[in-house]
Amino acid sequence: MNYPYPINIDLSRKQVAVIGGGKIAARKVAGLLDAKSNVFVISPSLCDKIDPAKITWIKKDYATGDIADMDLIIACTNSRRVNRQVTKDATHFQLVNDASDKKQSDFFNVARVESKNLLVTVSTKGKSPTKAKQIKKEIRQWLETRHWFNQEEG
Numbered sequence: 840m841n842y843p844y845p846i847n848i849d850l851s852r853k854q855v856a857v858i859g860g861g862k863i864a865a866r867k868v869a870g871l872l873d874a875k876s877n878v879f880v881i882s883p884s885l886c887d888k889i890d891p892a893k894i895t896w897i898k899k900d901y902a903t904g905d906i907a908d909m910d911l912i913i914a915c916t917n918s919r920r921v922n923r924q925v926t927k928d929a930t931h932f933q934l935v936n937d938a939s940d941k942k943q944s945d946f947f948n949v950a951r952v953e954s955k956n957l958l959v960t961v962s963t964k965g966k967s968p969t970k971a972k973q974i975k976k977e978i979r980q981w982l983e984t985r986h987w988f989n990q991e992e993g
């Protein structure tokens with residue numbers, strides 16, 4: 840992604856589909872629940888890091904048509920073929936993240952540092968997620984030395 844357009848999205852009134860129920864799905868689901876979105880997981884299995892009480896679990900293999908009513912979609916099965924099919928099935932008004940192939944993604948997830956009054960996000964434009972994670976940690980260490988970052992008021 841050479842020309843990213845950064846935005847913060849309010850997902851609290853949106854339906855988000857996560858295809859796949861493994862470790863990566865668990866990370867994406869955690870962020871989506873923090874954002875108060877309505878999460879639907881489409882997957883035959885669910886790892887123990889995803890609480891079925893907090894999502895709608897559609898217990899099946901992905902099939903065309905499953906994402907018809909979804910606003911935002913994250914494809915993170917361990918099959919690149921299935922993930923690619925999800926991108927193919929999406930309409931032009933749905934945004935898809937293919938966690939296994941950045942070239943097939945309309946949007947990327949970002950690393951973040953957050954407090955009550957501040958949100959700092961980090962992206963390497965898809966070049967190195969591990970580097971984004973490391974830079975996030977360094978930014979957090981610096982921010983934690985700033986009084987206003989830790990302030991609860993204001």
Ligand SMILES: C[C@@]1(CC(=O)O)c2cc3[nH]c(cc4nc(cc5[nH]c(cc(n2)[C@H]1CCC(=O)O)[C@@](C)(CC(=O)O)[C@@H]5CCC(=O)O)C(CC(=O)O)=C4CCC(=O)O)c(CCC(=O)O)c3CC(=O)O
Binds near residue numbers: 870942975
């Ligand atoms: C393009 C993007 C799309 C997206 O997922 O949105 C993407 C893609 C891919 N990631 C891969 C691997 C890893 N990703 C992580 C971690 C994170 N990845 C995240 C984002 C993004 N990852 C987007 C671009 C971000 C940017 O612009 O910098 C973070 C920041 C946010 C989040 O996931 O929510 C989160 C850190 C969260 C945090 O700690 O804060 C780790 C490390 C770890 O898990 O500890 C590894 C293993 C090490 C390695 O392999 O490098 C692979 C290869 C998969 C394979 O092997 O097939 C692909 C596929 C590809 O590159 O095509």
Ligand SMILES: NC(=O)C1=CN([C@@H]2O[C@H](COP(=O)(O)OP(=O)(O)OC[C@H]3O[C@@H](n4cnc5c(N)ncnc54)[C@H](O)[C@@H]3O)[C@@H](O)[C@H]2O)C=CC1
Binds near residue numbers: 937
């Ligand atoms: N973007 C990112 O941050 C990262 C992405 N990845 C990618 O994510 C993929 C998934 O990784 P993990 O979660 O660790 O794999 P995993 O093996 O833990 O989980 C895979 C999940 O996909 C489900 N699944 C398989 N076929 C399916 C189908 N037809 N329909 C619906 N669900 C199906 C399985 O039931 C399982 O729940 C990796 O293969 C890799 O390509 C890996 C690391 C980081």
